[in-house]
Amino acid sequence: MPRARKLLCRDVWKVYGPDASDFLRQTPDPSDDALRDAGLIGAVRAANVEIREGEIFVIMGLSGSGKSTLVRCLSRLVEPTGGEIEFDGEDLLAMTGAQLTELRRRKIGMVFQNFALLPHLTVLQNVAFPLDVQGVPRTTREARAHEMIETVGLKGREDYFPRQLSGGQQQRVGIARSLVGEPEIWFLDEPFSALDPLIRREMQDEFLRLQSLLHKTIVFITHDFDEAIRLADRIAVMKDGRIVQTATPEELVLNPATDYVAEFTKHIPRGKVLSLGAVMAPLGDGPFAGDLEVGSRVADVADVVEAAQRPYRVMSEGAPVGQVDAGAVIDVLIGRIGGGAEGRATA
Ligand SMILES: Nc1ncnc2c1ncn2[C@@H]1O[C@H](COP(=O)(O)OP(=O)(O)OP(=O)(O)O)[C@@H](O)[C@H]1O
Numbered sequence: 001m002p003r004a005r006k007l008l009c010r011d012v013w014k015v016y017g018p019d020a021s022d023f024l025r026q027t028p029d030p031s032d033d034a035l036r037d038a039g040l041i042g043a044v045r046a047a048n049v050e051i052r053e054g055e056i057f058v059i060m061g062l063s064g065s066g067k068s069t070l071v072r073c074l075s076r077l078v079e080p081t082g083g084e085i086e087f088d089g090e091d092l093l094a095m096t097g098a099q100l101t102e103l104r105r106r107k108i109g110m111v112f113q114n115f116a117l118l119p120h121l122t123v124l125q126n127v128a129f130p131l132d133v134q135g136v137p138r139t140t141r142e143a144r145a146h147e148m149i150e151t152v153g154l155k156g157r158e159d160y161f162p163r164q165l166s167g168g169q170q171q172r173v174g175i176a177r178s179l180v181g182e183p184e185i186w187f188l189d190e191p192f193s194a195l196d197p198l199i200r201r202e203m204q205d206e207f208l209r210l211q212s213l214l215h216k217t218i219v220f221i222t223h224d225f226d227e228a229i230r231l232a233d234r235i236a237v238m239k240d241g242r243i244v245q246t247a248t249p250e251e252l253v254l255n256p257a258t259d260y261v262a263e264f265t266k267h268i269p270r271g272k273v274l275s276l277g278a279v280m281a282p283l284g285d286g287p288f289a290g291d292l293e294v295g296s297r298v299a300d301v302a303d304v305v306e307a308a309q310r311p312y313r314v315m316s317e318g319a320p321v322g323q324v325d326a327g328a329v330i331d332v333l334i335g336r337i338g339g340g341a342e343g344r345a346t347a
């Protein structure tokens with residue numbers, strides 16, 4: 001079932017520099033050269049994005065590609081220079097300051113790369129802070145903060161100060177704080193990049209666990225493609241302020257829109273991205289070793305499929321749609337299927 005639209009950007013621009021708005025009005029869709037000649041920086045250029053309710057939408061790109069600027073435009077922490085943004089069907093750019101404040105407080109949660117905790121407040125006070133700003137009475141806000149602290153696994157550390165916590169713990173506080181107001185949409189700007197790889201992986205698991213409980217609409221920024229494919233329902237790849245492709249991780253790998261995307265996805269093990277639906281063969285007569293879901297990642301089921309003497313039946317919504325055997329799985333794992341440096345693209 002298609003999900004409802006939560007957020008929509010049409011042809012959004014953020015241009016920095018003198019008289020940027022006038023310039024963009026007179027020169028719609030300016031080229032790199034035109035921007036440079038005018039002494040302007042096109043931080044976000046002609047971005048079209050549709051974010052659907054309940055999805056994890058990842059924005060990925062190298063440093064300076066415009067990810068933070070774009071996500072800030074979505075809450076108008078940065079004022080777009082041009083374009084249209086709809087939030088829940090409402091014109092975001094027409095909202096007054098008071099309406100925006102209300103929207104950010106009630107509907108938006110944000111997590112930042114550098115945690116951005118208040119050093120002189122305890123964990124409990126940091127988490128309760130957004131409710132404090134909203135004027136929620138102390139007992140209510142502390143009860144709610146206790147709940148969130150427990151949810152992110154920090155029970156018992158309520159009275160610690162940020163400096164007494166590890167990086168991963170500090171970011172859990174940041175996450176609890178961003179969720180305490182029960183936002184509908186959750187923006188995370190490289191929340192785990194300051195953490196070392198092991199903690200980072202743990203936080204990704206934690207994030208997925210939280211999302212399975214909370215079902216938020218999420219915009220998650222990262223420059224790490226591995227992180228993107230672990231988390232994303234869909235990924236928008238940015239380069240030089242432009243979104244060059246928006247697709248599922250699987251589509252990005254199978255059908256990269258540009259050489260740039262192909263380069264980015266080249267080193268990703270195919271088995272982590274491709275689902276059985278992309279590699280299965282037409283359904284035979286059996287017998288079968290068992291049933292597997294069409295959306296399962298090849299890498300996740302490779303062991304059982306390889307060990308079986310018979311093919312597995314591939315199921316979609318309870319109905320058989322194909323079959324997969326050890327040969328198909330091995331083709332993916334050694335890169336014979338699924339594009340990439342060593343492999344051929346599948347038809
Ligand atoms: N206030 C500003 N004034 C001028 N230029 C800016 C401003 N903020 C951002 N930029 C420029 O816009 C471009 C995009 O910046 P942005 O911070 O959105 O990138 P990013 O993809 O988030 O990078 P990173 O991964 O390093 O966080 C950069 O070239 C940056 O220098």
Ligand SMILES: [Mg+2]
Binds near residue numbers: 067068069189
């Ligand atoms: Mg950034």
